[in-house]
Amino acid sequence: MPPVDEGMIHAWLDGALSADEAARIEALVASDPAWSAAAAEARGLMAASSRILSSLDAVPANVLPASIPTVRAAHEAPRVTATPRVTTRRWRTPQWAAAATLVMAVGAGVLWRSTPEAERPAVAIATDASKSAPGASVAPAASTAPVAPVAPATPSVAAPAAGRANATELAKLEQREAPAAVATRGTASPVAAAPSMPTEAIARSVPEPAAKAAMAEAVADERAENAVALTARARRTDAPMAARAMAAPAAAATMGAMDAAGASQSVRVVTPVCWTVRLSGWTPPPTFVAPIGVLLDSTRAGSAREAVALIGGEAPPAAKGQWTETADSLRVTVDRVVLGYTLRVAMARSTMAGRAALGDAATPLKATATATMLPSRCAVP
């Protein structure tokens, strides 16, 4: 065998030696500090040579993108997990007859794809208190207040607006990633408590501008507006999808004025989507009739809104969903791909025909609520 020299060390490191020679060098390097140092030096020389020679390669100017942080941010958009912040406040409203008006602001901006109606999945709303899905808790009402009558008999169904197809980048993205389920939109009957679906972190926050832009796709529904004080408004927050209603005067309960701080969340979800809104401690009185509305909405001036689910306790549910409510929870299955939205659920103690909406009530609303929306995949009943 040839004597070991520096050339053999390089050949060994370059993988050019036979197995026997390599084993010999390896043993030598392992046992002899001097050769170990020689091997280390050889590695350094090899690396240095490569680096020096690479500097000879022409490198055109402006190779790196000018806005790396921007690009990086775009690819690392924060994900919002659906882990809710659970609180367990209870209604403090003395009696529903007086003013059991609950306005829960839940949500985020409205973004949904402009899917033809015939292709939209059904909406299901169901409440199952026994499931005790972690979710929203209702904030205590400041005081009782006269209830603004709500017209429950003919729950509103939002009619698709012609100008829904405001395509945004986000909408396009959603269209690529989450094809719409196929279902028929329309009147949905209350369903027996839908099985509780495990929550999944399938929501992702999106930039507010995109969400707001897409919210313009909402469809006007005057009846929905009159039936419940629902407001949808996109606003990005970093918090989980917790929504907190706020005490607000009736005048402020008009669309766009009830947006609760921290309530909005732009989200991207995969359809169908179940939303469980927990109303902890809520026990409806026997006489309770609960017009409840879940509205996807845009608060942009001149934009339309669309009810996802409206239901009156004495009337068949309207809109594009089903829901039931029992003790403390509400499950909603959105009938479309929702990129972002805000849900506000309004519940009234009493109902009355007419166009009176909560927002029209002369008496300030006192009910406030904090809710956590739990997005999850769920089967459409």
Add this chain to the structure above:
Amino acid sequence: MSADVERLFKTYHVTLVRYLTRRLGDRDWAEEVAQETFVRALRQETIMNERAWIFAVATNLVRDEARKDARRRRHLELLRAEAEQDAEPEPEGLSAERAEEAAMARTALDALAERDRNALLMKEEGLDYHEIAAALDLSFGSVGTTLARARRRLAEAYEALQREGGRGHAAS
């Protein structure tokens, strides 16, 4: 043979041009030498150990000093004209730093013996010891020694230039 040349071109053109660019310091010239190399491959009926053959032919072409000098002058003129027209403004500090590093690397590489330089550049392009030995007409056993020497001298020369540059900057 044309099909083989096309395959050879697709397989080795990138590495050959990089090898030649590093060797010559002139991308256009490197491209031209590479083209000439593949033209010669087209004329060759059979090529054994094709990568070694290609790099050997290219290395031999580089040795044509007269041709090199004439074309270098011409290409330098063209490059200078192009640089004046098309150069993208680069941050001055970054550009100067790169230029200084490239100049030192070029000087250090030129300080190596021809064989050491070629062996080192070929190894950087992925040629194994057998191919380097074939291309440079070396024995297999001497390739390691050649590369070890080339690497050490290149690093030492570069470090010396860095020290000189540092002293120059300090003096200024």
